[in-house]
Amino acid sequence: MSADDRGPRRLPLSHRRAFVQRHTRLRDVEGVPGVRLHLADAVEPVWHAMEETLGVDGAPIPFWAFAWAGGLALARWLEEHPGEVDGRRVLDVATGSGLVAIVAAKAGATEVAAVDIDPFAEAAVALNTRANRVRVSYATRDVLDEPPPAVDVILAADTWYEGPLAERILPWLRTAAAAGTRVLVGDPGRKYLPDPVDAGLIELARYPVRATTTLEDRPIVEGRIFAVS
Numbered sequence: 001m002s003a004d005d006r007g008p009r010r011l012p013l014s015h016r017r018a019f020v021q022r023h024t025r026l027r028d029v030e031g032v033p034g035v036r037l038h039l040a041d042a043v044e045p046v047w048h049a050m051e052e053t054l055g056v057d058g059a060p061i062p063f064w065a066f067a068w069a070g071g072l073a074l075a076r077w078l079e080e081h082p083g084e085v086d087g088r089r090v091l092d093v094a095t096g097s098g099l100v101a102i103v104a105a106k107a108g109a110t111e112v113a114a115v116d117i118d119p120f121a122e123a124a125v126a127l128n129t130r131a132n133r134v135r136v137s138y139a140t141r142d143v144l145d146e147p148p149p150a151v152d153v154i155l156a157a158d159t160w161y162e163g164p165l166a167e168r169i170l171p172w173l174r175t176a177a178a179a180g181t182r183v184l185v186g187d188p189g190r191k192y193l194p195d196p197v198d199a200g201l202i203e204l205a206r207y208p209v210r211a212t213t214t215l216e217d218r219p220i221v222e223g224r225i226f227a228v229s
């Protein structure tokens with residue numbers, strides 16, 4: 001039985017929130033001045049605690065407990081280029097901790113929505129938006145099953161780490177871009193990042209970012225920012 005069948009959706013938000021608080025510490029995010037997130041020190045203890053709490057084997061990786069390299073790079077791009085989101089309606093897809101959504105809100109986006117498929121992300125986003133005094137609406141939903149929403153900007157950070165997601169997200173982002181939405185992605189060279197030229201990804205910047213988890217194989221990775229065409 002999978003974690004989704006048995007677990008996270010059945011746990012009330014207050015329990016998920018308490019879990020996030022118990023297994024993380026509110027701290028500064030290196031390279032993203034002015035933003036604080038509830039982050040864990042190591043993946044394994046949180047992961048095991050989730051499996052215990054949910055009573056399942058094979059809970060999803062607690063992505064929400066870390067600021068991933070793609071998100072750190074995209075956050076930096078937005079801090080340096082607030083005009084990308086200032087005065088605009090923004091969706092952060094696969095938000096995890098909410099880092100990119102929070103930076104968009106701080107940069108002046110009029111409305112910021114965040115989505116993720118992991119119900120624990122809802123708790124992390126709630127705590128992290130409160131810590132940063134910004135407003136972000138959140139939904140636990142697989143928006144890739146739906147047409148892209150009518151927003152001005154879609155942000156997607158660190159989504160090319162697994163094949164099935166990689167296969168679905170590029171066409172979805174390209175559909176949004178074709179409809180006139182500005183689509184920005186951050187990626188640190190994940191395994192399933194497509195060839196940028198073939199995929200219509202226009203490179204805007206590269207940033208060295210310090211990995212925040214031992215799941216990365218290098219301490220410093222190069223985060224690339226692309227606009228989707």
Ligand SMILES: C[S@@+](CC[C@H](N)C(=O)[O-])C[C@H]1O[C@@H](n2cnc3c(N)ncnc32)[C@H](O)[C@@H]1O
Pocket residue numbers: 063064066067068069070071072093094095096097098099100115116117118121141142143144156157158159161165
């Ligand atoms: C590597 S994390 C990146 C999180 C965040 N964007 C960052 O850069 O820190 C990938 C996130 O994608 C989410 N995810 C996976 N499939 C998804 C889908 N179909 N729709 C929305 N989110 C998804 C995962 O739950 C996870 O939070």
